[in-house]
Amino acid sequence: MLNFLPRLLVGVIASLLLAVNTIYTFVILFSFALLKFLLPFRPVRVVIDSVLNFLAENWISGNSAWMWLTQKTRWDVAGVDGLKYRGWYLVQSNHQSWVDIFVLQHLLNRRIPLLKFFLKRELIWVPVMGLAWWALDFPFMRRHSEAFLKKHPEMRGKDLETTRKACEKFAVIPTSVMNFVEGTRYTAAKHARQQSPYRYLLKPKAGGIALALNAMGDKFQSFLNITIVYPDGAPTFWDFLSGRVKRVVVRMNQLPIPKQFLNGDYAGDANYRQAFQAWLHELWLEKDAQIDRLRQEASKA
Template sequence: MFPKLKFLLGIINSLLYASITVFFGIAVLIGGLLVWIIPSKRWRHCATRQVLKIPLGWMSLVNVVIQWNSRHRWDIQGPMTALHPNRWYVLIANHQSWIDILVLGFVFNRHIPLLKFFMKKELLWTLPFAGLACWLLDYPFVSRHSRSAIRKNPELKYRDIQAVKKACQKIKEHPATLVNFVEGSRFSEEKRLKQHSPYHHLLKPKAGGTAIVIHELADHLAGIINVTLQYHTQHKPITFWKFSCNDFEKISIHYEYLPITHDLIGDYYEDRRFRKHFQSWLNILWKRKDQH
């Protein structure tokens, strides 16, 4: 495609994505605020179920734009028939780009419940429009402290753990898919070298958050969805602009459904034997993921 046509396509797609997002974002704000003022717990629960359908509509329209642009550039492999839109899941994935969120929505929208991400509390004031919309949709917000801050004040680690547990209790109210990018950061070659990662295309996985979620939601979870994302493009990492310009060769998504077995449920921070086992299990998944 000629550069000028790519640029024009990027402008058109960016405007479409922005328009769709603003429209549905306003709908979430209005619906969420109405739910918030409903006094009856029963009616509030029913109304929340309807509001949670709004982001599914947002993703459906976004998917129409994506499909129109790049329908032949997707390689999706996985057992979609094993999934259900009214069950709870934990989705773990490698993290390549901000586009990962759109890609996961494109693949899984309406096949599994609404994707929910652990979000930093800072987003409530740094991105007030998006942050408030996510808060009204009961996205889990947590404070994330650096290792140096935790070393200075070990109490912060306990607060983080309790915040995750509290968020999980809230998620039990409606079916959801809790997404965890377990590397904790978007991949870059510089980060890989800095942390001496044993993998060629991945950062080291962090097991704690996923272990807590599985433990807290064990009686609700239908399973784990393990996703591997790969972008075939000359520009790495792929940006939103490059994605909007259709400036990529192919996007590969391979996923598998994993059952929740008893050996994956335990107290990660108090049971040393379980912690080692869970880390080993996750490292094996990551080694396999690195070979895709």
């Protein structure tokens, strides 16, 4: 491993390896994405989507390789046993850093189907990756403010419908739908601004996950609840690249999805919406307590 080198050099090497892996993989991926665009027929799409997912999984494997080469991270992981690659999962996790995505991909690659993240619509313009996310059918969401929707009521529900159509595509082949229900990365400033009732979490936003259940709830095998803790503090992406992430603690728990939440109307049914929010709130209280326990255990290690 190269972690003995100066941090700056480790970061440069990791950045170059990530760039090479990304460019090599997605040059191939885009050629299949073009076929997908030109031949939008279900039998063709099933084959091409499988190839695209295979390429994305190889990209993740390449990232795991350079992580092994450049990092000296101590992983404390529990809950990966019993996961199935051929199945449908609804996945959620707390969110603190861009590093979360690499952590999740590294641990879940080829243990469950490729993670498809809910993304902010603006991320489609990210060079290279934006086009790749589009090709892989990642659902892009535009979150309008309530003030905007009052001025443009015709836009209410438009983004939800777009996301519903994206989720319906996932019924074709096994997929893991990933949602950071906090909607953004945790920071102390955001936590204070929200007046969050949780110690380590922002308030959860139930709309995206409820929409996924509405679109394909009967497909999901289970709800994979993930908690990520960085005992030495949430890292920046450069911290990660330069090998400064010493410890990562991850806990995964497969939960049954309550039947009453399958195929419900979150936007139009007030009783359903209230019950769903209460269920998610209880999960968030448990996750907050779990983070506190894990932090205390890590401080004693």
